[in-house]
Each structure stands twice: as C-alpha cells, then as structure tokens.
Amino acid sequence: MIGKKRRTVSLSSTPDDNYGKSSVSNTGKSQKVFPFLGKENVHPSSTTHKDVKEASEAFHQTQDGCHDYHPSANIQNDPILISGDINLSSHWVDPCFSTSLDELDAVIFDNSAYTCSSPCQLRSPDPCTVDNVSVESHSIESRLLPTSSLSLRNGDEHGQDVGGNDVEDEKDFESNTQFGVLMRLCSEEDDSSPRDPGPLLVCPLCGVDISQWDEESRQCHANACLDSSVTPEEISPGGARKQTSQSSDKASVQSSEPTTALAPIIEWLHGLDLAKYKAAFIQQEIDWESLQWLTEEDLISIGINALGPRKKIMQSLKQLRNEDNISKDQGNGDSGYTEDGTKKPTTNKLITEYFSSPSGAKKNLPSSRQQTGTAKSVPRQKQIPAKSTRNVKNKDVPPWCTIPGTPFRVDAFRYIRRDCSHWFLTHFHLDHYQGLTKSFSYGKVYCSMITAKLVNAKIGIPWDKLQVVPLNQKISIAGIDVTCYDANHCPGSIIILFEPPNGKAVLHTGDFRFNEDMARIATQLGCHINTLILDTTYCDPQYNFPKQEVVVQFIIEAIQAESFNSKTLFLIGSYTIGKERIFLEAARVLRKKIYVPAAKLRLLECLELPAEDMQWFTSNDRESNIHVVPMWTIASFKRLKQLSCQYSERFSLIVAFSPTGWTFGKGKKTAGRPGRRWQQGTIIRYEVPYSEHCSFEELREFVKLISPVKIIPSVNNESEASSNAMIELLLS
DNA sequence: GCGATCAGCT
DNA sequence: CACAGCTGATCGC
Numbered sequence: 038m039i040g041k042k043r044r045t046v047s048l049s050s051t052p053d054d055n056y057g058k059s060s061v062s063n064t065g066k067s068q069k070v071f072p073f074l075g076k077e078n079v080h081p082s083s084t085t086h087k088d089v090k091e092a093s094e095a096f097h098q099t100q101d102g103c104h105d106y107h108p109s110a111n112i113q114n115d116p117i118l119i120s121g122d123i124n125l126s127s128h129w130v131d132p133c134f135s136t137s138l139d140e141l142d143a144v145i146f147d148n149s150a151y152t153c154s155s156p157c158q159l160r161s162p163d164p165c166t167v168d169n170v171s172v173e174s175h176s177i178e179s180r181l182l183p184t185s186s187l188s189l190r191n192g193d194e195h196g197q198d199v200g201g202n203d204v205e206d207e208k209d210f211e212s213n214t215q216f217g218v219l220m221r222l223c224s225e226e227d228d229s230s231p232r233d234p235g236p237l238l239v240c241p242l243c244g245v246d247i248s249q250w251d252e253e254s255r256q257c258h259a260n261a262c263l264d265s266s267v268t269p270e271e272i273s274p275g276g277a278r279k280q281t282s283q284s285s286d287k288a289s290v291q292s293s294e295p296t297t298a299l300a301p302i303i304e305w306l307h308g309l310d311l312a313k314y315k316a317a318f319i320q321q322e323i324d325w326e327s328l329q330w331l332t333e334e335d336l337i338s339i340g341i342n343a344l345g346p347r348k349k350i351m352q353s354l355k356q357l358r359n360e361d362n363i364s365k366d367q368g369n370g371d372s373g374y375t376e377d378g379t380k381k382p383t384t385n386k387l388i389t390e391y392f393s394s395p396s397g398a399k400k401n402l403p404s405s406r407q408q409t410g411t412a413k414s415v416p417r418q419k420q421i422p423a424k425s426t427r428n429v430k431n432k433d434v435p436p437w438c439t440i441p442g443t444p445f446r447v448d449a450f451r452y453i454r455r456d457c458s459h460w461f462l463t464h465f466h467l468d469h470y471q472g473l474t475k476s477f478s479y480g481k482v483y484c485s486m487i488t489a490k491l492v493n494a495k496i497g498i499p500w501d502k503l504q505v506v507p508l509n510q511k512i513s514i515a516g517i518d519v520t521c522y523d524a525n526h527c528p529g530s531i532i533i534l535f536e537p538p539n540g541k542a543v544l545h546t547g548d549f550r551f552n553e554d555m556a557r558i559a560t561q562l563g564c565h566i567n568t569l570i571l572d573t574t575y576c577d578p579q580y581n582f583p584k585q586e587v588v589v590q591f592i593i594e595a596i597q598a599e600s601f602n603s604k605t606l607f608l609i610g611s612y613t614i615g616k617e618r619i620f621l622e623a624a625r626v627l628r629k630k631i632y633v634p635a636a637k638l639r640l641l642e643c644l645e646l647p648a649e650d651m652q653w654f655t656s657n658d659r660e661s662n663i664h665v666v667p668m669w670t671i672a673s674f675k676r677l678k679q680l681s682c683q684y685s686e687r688f689s690l691i692v693a694f695s696p697t698g699w700t701f702g703k704g705k706k707t708a709g710r711p712g713r714r715w716q717q718g719t720i721i722r723y724e725v726p727y728s729e730h731c732s733f734e735e736l737r738e739f740v741k742l743i744s745p746v747k748i749i750p751s752v753n754n755e756s757e758a759s760s761n762a763m764i765e766l767l768l769s
Numbered sequence: 770g771c772g773a774t775c776a777g778c779t
Numbered sequence: 780c781a782c783a784g785c786t787g788a789t790c791g792c
Contacts, residue, residue, distance in 0.1 A: 467784055474773065548782085574782065612783055669779050669784070676779095697782060730782065 301325055309349050314341055328354070332444035332456055337516065344538060437570050437751035440545065442537030443517050447545050447570070453479055459515060463547025464530035465491040465614055477502055483514065485521065487529025490643040491614065506531070509558075522558055524549035526729045527615040528644040534562065541567035544743060546751070548572045550585070550728065551735040559742045569745035573752045574730040575698055576763040581734055582698055582726035589622050592694050592725060596623060596663065599692055603662075606688035608680070610668040610695045614640060615729055619696055620665050621646075624653035632661040662688065671695040677720045691720045698728030733766075740767045 302323060303315045317339045323331065331354065336347045438449035446452070447461040450472030458480025462470055465488045473482070475497040481504045482492065489503045506512065508531070511520045517537050524530035526548040532555070535543040542564045549555070549572050575582075582588075592609070599605050609620045609631075624631045633641065635656040642651070655661055670676045671693045681691055713724040731739065740748065748767065754760040 466782090468782090476772085615783085667784080668782085672779055672781090699781060728782075 299324055309353055311346050437749050440535050440543050442539045442541055443535055464527050485529045485531050487644055525552050543568040545570040546572045551731045551739045566743050566745040568747045569743055570749045570751055573750040573763050575733055578733050580732055582728050582732050588725050588727040589619050593623050593626050604689040606684055606691045607663045608666050608693035610671040611665050616696050630655045630661045631663050632658045633665045674717050693722045695724045696727030737767055
C-alpha cells in the first residue's frame with residue numbers, strides 16, 4: 038500500500054531495544070582508508086598546560102547531579118506497571134514485532150542499501166568503489182550532499198487527498214486561562230444574588246469585593262489567593278492580614294452555606310436539561326469555582342457515564358469560557374498592568390496574567406522575531422518560550438499540548454494545573470519536560486520505560502508517580518485507547534496515538550524522525566487520524582539533510598582516515614540523551630572504546646542498551662581517543678582550545694564532530710551544503726547534518742501517509758500565519 | 770540550606 | 780538562528 042520497496046521489515050518487540058543498533062552495521066564494511074580532508078599534520082599546540090580542567094570536565098559536573106535511580110534489575114524484570122485505570126488490551130499485537138537480532142541486522146543492512154542510494158554507495162562491500170575514491174578525493178564532505186533519493190519515497194501514490202483544506206475548527210477544552218474562567222464563573226455567581234449597581238469587581242478566588250481597592254492591593258490579594266495557602270479573607274489592601282467586611286460576608290456564604298454556593302450549578306444543570314445529575318454535583322460539592330477544572334474524566338468519575346450528557350456539559354463549559362473571553366476582549370482591558378512590575382516581579386506576574394485580557398496575554402509572548410508567515414521560509418522558533426516558566430504556567434495550554442476529546446496533556450509541564458491528572462511525556466529532553474519537578478503532585482506521568490528511568494534518576498520523580506506505557510500495544514487509560522510507538526528521536530522517545538470515544542483519533546508525534554518502521558506502522562494503524570500534532574522543527578524545504586546512516590558513515594570514515602595519527606583526539610557532540618547512534622556505531626565499526634564521562638555513563642545505563650553495546654563505553658579517558666562531549670563544548674572553539682591544552686601531552690590534533698540538522702541553510706556560503714568544516718590551528722570542527730528530527734521531505738512523506746484531517750504544528754507555530762505556512766508547505 | 774526558577778548564554 | 784541544554788543568581792520555603 039505504501040512504498041513499493043517496502044519489505045517485510047521486522048522489529049524487535051520493543052523498538053527501544055534497537056536503539057543505537059539500527060543504523061549502520063559493519064557487515065560488509067569496506068575497511069578502505071580514505072583520504073581525509075582534515076588530516077593536515079599541524080604542529081601540536083604549544084600552549085602551556087593550564088589549569089583549565091574544569092571546562093573540559095563540565096560534562097562530568099553537570100551530570101553529577103544524577104540521583105541514584107531505581108535499581109534497573111527491579112525495573113527490567115517487573116511486569117509492565119498498570120494502574121487502576123489502565124488496562125492492557127491484548128487484541129492488538131502485531132505479529133511482526135518479533136525477530137532475532139540476526140534478522141534485524143539483515144534487515145537493517147538491506148534497508149540501508151536501499152536508503153543510501155546516493156552516488157556514494159557507502160555500504161558497498163566492493164573494495165574497488167571507484168566512485169568512493171573519486172568522490173572523497175575531492176571532498177569527504179561532498180559525499181553528504183543531499184539527494185532526493187535519500188528520502189523515503191513511496192512508489193505508490195497514496196491516493197487520498199490530504200484534507201488540509203477541510204480542517205475542523207476544533208477549539209480545545211482548555212483553551213482559556215484559568216483566571217479568565219474564574220472571572221466568568223464568579224461573575225455569573227454574582228448575577229444570581231443582589232449586588233451594587235456599580236462596577237463591582239470581586240476576587241474570583243475568594244469572592245472578596247476588591248472594587249474599592251487600588252491595583253496593587255488587588256494584585257497582592259489575588260496573588261496571595263493564588264499562591265499561598267493563607268485563607269483569602271485574611272488578605273487585605275496593603276498586604277496586611279485583616280478581616281474585611283466584604284470578605285467575611287463572602288466567606289460565610291461559601292463556607293457555611295454550600296447549598297447557596299451550589300445553587301448556580303443546579304440552575305446551570307437545569308438549563309442543560311441535565312438536572313437529574315444535580316445530586317452528583319451536590320454530593321461532590323462542585324461549585325462554580327471547581328466547575329472550571331472539571332474534565333470529562335471527572336464527569337465519568339462522578340457517575341456521568343453517558344456520552345451525551347458529558348458532551349453537553351463540556352460544550353457548555355467551553356461556551357462559558359468563550360463568552361468570557363469575548364466579554365473581556367470587548368470590555369475594560371487592564372488598566373496599567375502592562376507595565377513591567379519592576380519592583381515585585383513575582384507579585385505582579387500572576388496578577389498581570391489574571392487581569393489582562395487574553396489578547397494582552399498573547400502580546401506578552403516573547404517573540405524575538407516577527408513572523409512573516411510566508412510559505413518560503415519559516416524560521417525555527419521553539420513553540421514554548423523556554424525561558425520564563427513561571428509566566429508560562431498561567432497561560433493557556435497550547436493546542437499542541439492538549440489532546441482533543443481526552444483529558445490528557447502531552448509535554449505540558451510548563452502548564453501544570455490541577456485540572457489534569459494524566460500527563461504524557463514523549464521523551465526526556467528539557468524543552469519537553471521543563472516544569473516537571475520532584476514535587477510533582479498532579480497525577481501521573483505517562484512515558485516509556487527509558488524515559489521513566491531518566492525522569493526518576495535525573496529529576497527524582499518517585500516511581501509511584503510514573504506510569505510506564507508499553508510500545509506497540511494498545512492500552513486503555515481513563516477509558517481512552519492509547520498506543521505508543523518508538524519515535525526514533527532519542528532513546529525512549531515515543532509517538533502517541535489517542536483514540537478517544539468521539540472517534541477522532543489524535544496522533545501526537547512528539548519529536549520524531551520518520552523511518553520505514555514508522556511508515557509500516559502508519560499503514561497499520563487501523564484508524565484514520567483526525568488530528569496530527571506534528572513536530573515541525575525542520576518544516577522548511579531547505580532542510581533536506583541526509584539519512585542518519587550516511588552521516589554516521591561519514592563520521593566513521595573520517596575517524597578511520599585520521600587514525601594513522603595516534604595523537605588525534607576525536608570528539609563527538611551529544612546531548613543529555615541523543616546522538617548515541619553515532620558514537621555507538623563508531624565504536625562497533627572501529628572496534629574501539631569510546632570515552633564517556635562517568636555521569637554520562639550513568640545516563641547511558643538508563644537506556645536499556647544491551648551488554649554488548651555497553652562494553653564499548655569507558656569512563657576512563659585514557660582508554661580512548663574518541664570522546665563524547667556535550668554539544669556546547671564543540672560549538673565553541675574557546676572550549677575546544679581549553680581541551681586542547683588539557684590534552685596537549687597526549688594529543689596534537691583535535692577533530693570534533695558537531696552533529697546537528699541546523700548546518701543546513703544557515704550561512705550564505707554554505708546554505709544547503711552539509712558537513713561544514715572549520716579549523717583553527719590544531720582544531721578541526723565538522724558540523725555534520727545528523728538530525729534526530731524529520732527532514733522536510735520526510736515530514737511531507739509522513740503527512741501524506743497519515744493524511745490527517747487537521748494538522749497542529751508543535752514547533753514554530755506561535756502565529757497562525759506561520760502555522761498555516763507550514764501546513765501549506767507540507768501539503769503542497 | 771535547598772529546591773525551584775529565571776536571565777543570559779552557547 | 781539554536782536541535783537542547785548549562786551557569787550563576789535569585790527567590791521562596
């Protein structure tokens with residue numbers, strides 16, 4: 038159905054197990070040593086050995102905070118942890134997910150021969166390979182030039198239109214701020230009781246009349262309500278704690294007369310023709326305030342199991358929120374809260390969020406660049422401003438973090454709220470788990486076993502807060518079918534398929550790189566994807582980098598070529614996790630140990646790599662001249678020089694590889710040309726186009742295959758224009 | 770003192 | 780620019 042070259046690809050039962058094994062096999066590998074552009078015999082650095090070890094050991098230090106993690110024996114031998122609301126379903130087990138490693142290698146080899154159809158048949162066992170020599174004699178980098186044949190081409194047209202024009206305008210349940218909802222609901226409450234004709238402004242949290250207070254007092258008050266456990270009525274203008282007449286009135290209503298507080302709820306239920314459920318609301322003491330946090334799951338839990346009433350209620354809640362937004366957009370905006378609350382940032386922050394209109398909040402979004410919205414170029418900008426977690430927490434949960442039709446959030450720890458108790462984490466990279474801290478107490482975190490181990494080891498989240506999800510196996514979470522697949526991004530990364538009861542399946546890719554296994558899985562989903570939440574990191578035609586296998590092979594051959602000089606130190610850049618495939622493959626092919634700092638080694642131990650892979654790592658830097666270092670070490674020649682000084686006794690040349698997809702199209706001279714080479718004295722740095730995200734063509738292939746009704750870009754989407762531009766590019 | 774968070778930086 | 784972080788300062792408990 039898809040690619041004409043699709044073959045009976047096999048997977049191991051857990052794709053994670055394959056990590057690091059799936060790219061290049063040395064089977065049939067030519068041992069020919071190629072001329073290497075960077076092997077100039079330069080003089081050893083004459084710089085004196087300085088006391089600069091700290092810099093080079095930064096990796097050590099930064100990873101040393103690693104907590105002791107749960108003994109892996111316990112983890113690995115444990116059956117899959119299933120909580121009360123999660124159930125394994127055995128009716129969907131792919132028979133293909135079992136194979137021997139030998140088979141796997143064979144498949145990998147076969148696949149790579151297919152994928153590496155560039156002019157340089159890197160895997161060709163034929164030693165003559167005239168092409169190879171000629172290519173490399175010109176430039177080893179030139180072998181990385183992108184070719185269209187590198188992309189995953191499907192011979193068959195998919196046949197289905199990618200219905201991007203028929204996008205449903207789904208508004209997400211949590212699309213409005215908590216504060217806005219509070220404002221709305223509380224004013225509704227006020228409507229039900231007599232009040233002054235004047236512009237009454239009450240605190241939505243405690244109900245205190247704050248209309249007579251100055252703005253600073255309102256800020257302090259509302260922040261205190263939000264932030265502290267102090268009872269709201271204790272907070273009064275000036276921050277002094279005293280009881281006001283307004284607050285005492287309100288407090289008495291709320292605390293001693295729950296029936297009154299619940300009256301609006303009952304009215305509201307009547308209005309929905311759902312009065313029969315009022316007992317459930319009364320019993321659970323759901324008032325206007327708590328109503329705003331209600332999720333579908335909550336409704337089920339209080340006995341509203343029928344889909345119709347649930348939908349009615351959720352729809353009504355959504356409308357309430359929308360009305361609130363409209364009224365606030367039209368109404369009196371904040372008066373003076375746009376100013377930078379210089380003196381008391383923490384105090385002003387929350388109140389600013391609270392009183393400012395949604396449009397005002399959007400203006401606050403840090404945006405260093407104006408989005409042109411042209412379809413030509415969509416500059417990368419991470420969707421979530423990574424810097425101001427505290428501000429972000431109170432903003433709307435963005436659509437790429439919510440799963441329509443479910444009470445789930447994905448990679449949304451920056452937006453932690455009480456209204457959700459199911460938090461999915463696609464992988465262990467900071468920009469996805471940021472906001473998740475040891476004190477997390479908002480339900481469960483759902484993730485792969487590898488990610489769970491990392492979260493436990495690095496952040497200290499206890500195991501009882503972690504729910505490991507199996508791969509390639511449909512499970513039920515809170516009554517919703519969920520299936521996770523290997524995302525081929527970093528170890529433990531997952532793509533998640535949600536199949537809510539409304540029949541509108543949602544596929545959240547997290548960060549991913551499309552490969553053939555994924556293509557095969559996509560054809561076997563058994564449901565049509567309504568909403569595709571897509572990693573659009575490289576959603577620009579200029580990012581057409583080669584397959585990982587090609588780049589890995591380039592690096593390996595570059596190391597081989599330079600290995601005649603025993604005083605060469607090779608550096609390979611890496612993140613906390615990610616890029617393992619490069620140095621693991623280098624170790625296998627070159628049959629050389631790789632030095633990784635001790636803390637990094639502890640991380641690697643979380644990755645469930647087989648023992649035969651782990652044997653290649655050493656935390657003794659004297660045992661190897663191939664060192665794994667953080668990416669930012671390689672990014673800076675200054676740091677490289679420090680390393681050079683540190684190792685001046687042992688090494689006379691440093692050859693560093695910085696594996697990144699961004700090498701494409703960055704500079705004018707090198708736009709579209711991979712494998713940029715930089716040299717300063719005895720230090721050579723290669724920026725190699727190794728990406729753990731999809732290239733643009735891979736994205737297009739994937740979208741074509743999935744053929745979703747709606748696409749939500751998860752990256753670069755801070756404006757509607759840029760989102761639309763990306764979608765247009767993907768579908769064009 | 771410690772963890773969480775933030776600005777600045779690569 | 781920045782894939783995904785790090786560092787040092789600050790804040791709050």
